Amino acid sequence: MLREYQHIAQEVSEAISAALQIETEIVDDTMTIIAGTGKYKARINMKEENGEIEAGYLYGRVLQTRQSYFVEDAPSDLSYDPSVLQGETEELAELCTPIHYNGKVIGVIGLIAFNEKQRRTLVNNRLPYLTFVQRMSDLLAGKIAEQTAIRNWEKTYMQLETVIESIHEGIIAIDEHGVITTINDTAEKLIQLDKGSLIGTPIDRIWSDTPMLQVLQSGKGYIEQEELYRLGHHEMHFIVTARPIRSNGEVIGVVASFRRMADMRRLAYMLTNEHKDLNFSQILGKSRSLSLIIRQAQQVARGTSNILITGESGTGKGMLAAAIHSSSSRSTGPLIIVNCGAIPEALLESELFGYAGGAFTGAKREGKAGKFELADGGTIFLDEIGDLPLHLQVKLLHVLQSKQVERVGSNKVVNINIRVISATNKNLEEMVRNKEFREDLYFRLNVIPLHMPALRERKEDIPLLMDYFLAKYRETFDHPLLDFTPQVKQLFIQYPWPGNVRELENAIEYAVNMETSEYIGTDSVPLRIRNQNGPEPEEQSDVGTQLLKEQLKQFEKNILQDMLRRHGRSVEAKRTIAEALGVGLATLYRKLEEHRISHS
């Protein structure tokens, strides 16, 4: 203990020597000389009394008995040092006292007379000198206690600082006067203000309405509250937890931890969405027209401009949008998909833009973020954009222009940073001409147009897709199918595929289910594909009716399968699907059973 504070011990021994004009020595509880004056200074760090803590020696006795001693005539005092008999003792007299620290004796201070004058002074002043040395001993112990406390405090402070800095959340603490006392690096980054200039500043100078000040007054903290802050033009959307800091029952400050809302959403998105990292190589096809589009999409994926994908239903517009997102710099951000045609018009506005707490009957108390907010930092894919009603087109245009969203029923705006990819199978230009789609919005969305070619325009891709989906469903149904018969291959190549790749995929799923032999033959393919060249004239009306029925049925099945793929298979998802299709939940279940679509 004393060795750690050698410099303080040395100061004390020199102060005693200077005051009393007598040599001083301080040893620790291992008999090592820690400090001293005169000849003792040269012996610092050496052992005293052979390093033995024995009652036969003076210091050993002080350490063991915890008492002060005065030796008036050292050369003849055996209790001073057993070796005095050899006549080598230079010391004439000595006064020594223990150093008490935390209930232990950690060392000894000795005053030693080497000449007769010093001895007489020591003898004549033994009591006041003893009191003085005891005081100095207490002073030394006090200094050691103080230094130990400072070191412990520094250690705790460093530990705390490391903890605060290693947290991913921003941390800000204020004292009882509302002055910022602590701010970690994450907070500095999140609020984009210099830490140095913030510490010591009253928080209300930066955010006059921060709820931290209410916590200071009320002593009541809160957990995960959404808060919007504005600093100049810079707007921040955080989720904040604040707690009062108490000492002796008094609130002496508040500490708040916070995260960016966008980061929280990204995390939630990553955890809840099975991350389908769809890339361009998964969009199958070697045709010139498809390869060209893929090349263009790869090129524009790197930028941030809005993209409009046109093409018939089932051509892979959704796949293309997902691949663009995955290979863009936003790939770590969310890809939020909205099917503007599948959400009932009454819900679409709040789905897209969110709503404030209590905005309408049935609204959640704390409000809800819309798809645009959820897509912050990522991409929003607006599928079937042609189905967006005119009044929402106006609102969408405003969002794209201002890069801000205002939740329904709220006047607070939230900044968003998103890329919009939209898709449609409608002729938007014609809709613009017919005033069904706003021209200004059309130009905003259509910065980069990409057109997915219909499958019948790239027939050379059909065999490749057939092999791919056959392998996929053979595995899914664990079916020992080898191939298609040449007739089926021919039928598939000739068929015009109005439902494009989705229809082709469904046809193969159907065939794999139907086929019992090793080769998919014409009997296992859907009737509409089989009869593509038209039935015999006399059978036409009958077969025609049947064909229509079958086509309608298949169409219904396609819709149901597509909806399940989009929304998932949970009960909640089925409720959404039923609502979007305008049927009751029971009807939806019945239809799924009818089509033998697995949905659990």
Ligand SMILES: Nc1ncnc2c1ncn2[C@@H]1O[C@H](COP(=O)(O)OP(=O)(O)OP(=O)(O)O)[C@@H](O)[C@H]1O
């Ligand atoms: N080139 C392709 N390679 C492999 N699969 C494809 C390809 N194109 C489409 N598909 C398949 O077809 C399905 C439909 O694709 P997608 O949903 O991307 O089409 P879409 O054009 O967005 O259709 P819609 O306009 O009806 O929303 C996908 O789930 C995928 O399985």
